[in-house]
Amino acid sequence: MxxxxxxxxxxxxxxxxxxxxxxxxxxxxxxxxxxxxxxxxxxxxxxxxxxxxxxxxxxxxxxxxLGDGAEREQALTAAVRERARGVSILQALQDFLATRGPFDPAPDPKARAVAQLVVSTPALRAYARTLWTGCETALVNVIAEQTGQNAGDLSLRLLARYVLEIPDIAGTEPDPPAALDTAFTHLRRGWPKL
Missing domain, CATH: 1.10.10.60 (Homeodomain-like)
Structure with a gap:
């Protein structure tokens, strides 16, 4: 519209x-x-x-x-596509995730309660994971577009999957923001040019 x-x-x-x-x-x-x-x-x-x-x-x-995933996919790909000049793809993805759910450093009380509900409810946590991993193709495509690599490259597919598993894994740690930092520290070792 x-x-x-x-x-x-x-x-x-x-x-x-x-x-x-x-x-x-x-x-x-x-x-x-x-x-x-x-x-x-x-x-x-x-x-x-x-x-x-x-x-x-x-x-x-x-x-x-949690919605249907369309907003999540659009926001995720926009984070990569619209990142500021000089900001790496991995930094853009980390910055994006840092504002979501359990990683948000200053959520309003209702958002904090909803994030806790998702993390503590197996059905919601599984659905959230499905929504994140459902963004894999879109994330691979935008990274390929931004780097000039082939979207069929296994390395890009692996990176996208690892990034999209972070909310489920790091989001349930005692200190989600610290776990997010740890996850991206490891990703930077594997993909130092992204």
Whole structure:
């Protein structure tokens, strides 16, 4: 959509419904725990039907907290593509991850609670990992584009996979920001030119 155009009524209504469902889900999950809340309860709290919930969030309960991955993929590739001159690809990726979930140094209390919910709930943690690793092809392609390398290069695929596993591995450490630094220290040893 053209950013200068104002969304129509239908688009505004869809966005409002998505927001109401997501807000209701997060509130209920934080109050009672992810596993103790049903999709029917979420739909009721948002004053919608269960079928409407699945139209907006086909990924189910997990998607209500973490989305569908499209924003994540766009933001991840933008971090590489739009990095400042002189900033390495690895530094751009580390800087990007440092603002997300358990790595965020100064989250608001609600964001901190949601990050803790994700880390401590096996279904949410598994879904988050799936969303991250689902960005592999896009990350490989943007690194290849930025470096002039072939996207089929095993080295690029390995790097992308390692980067995308960091949130799941380092995000559960006692000190996630320190673990993030450690992970990228190791990556720089393997890919010193990136």
């Amino acid at each position: 053209d950013p200068t155009q104002v969304p129509g009524r239908r688009e505004r209504k869809k966005a409002a419904t998505r927001q109401a469902l997501s807000a209701a889900a997060r509130r209920l999950f934080l109050e009672r725990g992810f596993d103790k809340v049903t999709v029917a309860e979420i739909a009721e709290a948002a004053d919608t039907a269960v079928s409407t919930l699945f139209v907006h969030f086909p990924g189910g309960k997990e998607a209500l907290v």
